[in-house]
Amino acid sequence: MVEDLRKLETDAKAELSQAADAGILQELRIKYLGRKGLFASLAARMGEVPASEKPEAGRELNRVKRVLEDVFKEKEASFLGAVSAAKAIDTTMPGTFFEPGRVHPLTRVILDITRIFERLGFSVVDGPEVETEHTNFEALNIPLHHPSRDSFDTFYLENGKLLRSQTSTVQIRVMEKARPPLKIIAPGKVFRPDATDATHSFMFHQIEGLMVDEGVRFSDLKGVLLAFAKEFFGAKTKLRFRPHFFPFTEPSAEIDIYSEKRGWLEILGAGMVHPNVLRGVKIDPEKYTGFAFGMGVERIAMLKYGVEDIRLFFENDIRFLKQF
Numbered sequence: 039m040v041e042d043l044r045k046l047e048t049d050a051k052a053e054l055s056q057a058a059d060a061g062i063l064q065e066l067r068i069k070y071l072g073r074k075g076l077f078a079s080l081a082a083r084m085g086e087v088p089a090s091e092k093p094e095a096g097r098e099l100n101r102v103k104r105v106l107e108d109v110f111k112e113k114e115a116s117f118l119g120a121v122s123a124a125k126a127i128d129t130t131m132p133g134t135f136f137e138p139g140r141v142h143p144l145t146r147v148i149l150d151i152t153r154i155f156e157r158l159g160f161s162v163v164d165g166p167e168v169e170t171e172h173t174n175f176e177a178l179n180i181p182l183h184h185p186s187r188d189s190f191d192t193f194y195l196e197n198g199k200l201l202r203s204q205t206s207t208v209q210i211r212v213m214e215k216a217r218p219p220l221k222i223i224a225p226g227k228v229f230r231p232d233a234t235d236a237t238h239s240f241m242f243h244q245i246e247g248l249m250v251d252e253g254v255r256f257s258d259l260k261g262v263l264l265a266f267a268k269e270f271f272g273a274k275t276k277l278r279f280r281p282h283f284f285p286f287t288e289p290s291a292e293i294d295i296y297s298e299k300r301g302w303l304e305i306l307g308a309g310m311v312h313p314n315v316l317r318g319v320k321i322d323p324e325k326y327t328g329f330a331f332g333m334g335v336e337r338i339a340m341l342k343y344g345v346e347d348i349r350l351f352f353e354n355d356i357r358f359l360k361q362f
């Protein structure tokens with residue numbers, strides 16, 4: 039009996055070491071450890087073992103059972119390990135594809151516009167989105183009672199500060215620190231309490247421009263804006279200057295761009311920096327003059343790419359963003 043058990047052990051181990059997959063392992067388990075397997079039939083013969091040999095045969099029976107269970111478990115684990123290792127480096131699986139990232143269309147337009155102005159000698163500056171009433175209004179010649187303040191009025195914070203309603207604030211920040219000659223361009227977000235629709239958003243982007251020096255004339259403004267428009271929209275581009283009112287410039291104009299498809303469309307406001315603004319930042323308006331302009335980035339992006347609804351820029355729909 040003891041010898042038969044040991045033979046069973048050696049046979050089982052030998053066969054098991056040859057088992058190449060989980061299917062074969064399962065067959066061997068049935069063959070050796072199944073209810074009608076080889077081990078069970080040996081165990082059934084315990085009754086025939088003479089009483090004197092019984093203790094040893096019983097010990098051996100238990101030992102072989104434990105050993106067999108262990109080696110089966112081990113073999114099974116080795117298959118599981120092999121399967122997961124194979125999974126990790128399965129070169130027949132399709133690879134993970136990372137979509138190349140891209141720049142948001144508004145960022146694209148801001149970069150393209152600022153690059154053109156950089157080539158014209160303007161430096162790009164940044165200003166805060168949280169501003170003071172002084173910088174957003176008073177310093178720009180918009181006193182508290184002034185009616186034009188209504189259309190610019192904006193979101194106020196509890197500390198009396200506000201979200202800037204125009205990038206013209208950056209003109210003030212630059213002129214409070216630096217002296218002419220100044221040539222800057224300032225892109226950024228602005229905020230207004232406008233109801234959202236196809237052409238309005240409570241948050242949008244502007245690019246502000248400012249040039250202050252001795253002898254800067256309105257014709258310089260025209261020359262710079264025309265150079266920009268031809269570079270950005272194409273050599274055949276035409277601009278139209280319409281007289282307008284802005285508190286911080288005098289004279290002021292709204293500027294339209296012509297396209298075959300849409301006719302004239304307003305793209306920016308501009309003018310000669312108001313003497314009150316220059317005086318406020320202690321620049322002598324008798325000595326220095328300047329021009330300023332502010333354009334709406336979404337407007338320009340919509341015109342350039344034929345986008346019909348401003349909300350598309352902010353909804354983060356990948357199908358839209360992918361096209362740029």
Ligand code: DAH
Binds near residue numbers: 206
């Ligand atoms: N800040 C004006 C707006 O938000 C745009 C503007 C007009 C800016 C004339 C200027 C300017 O610098 O000179 O509507």
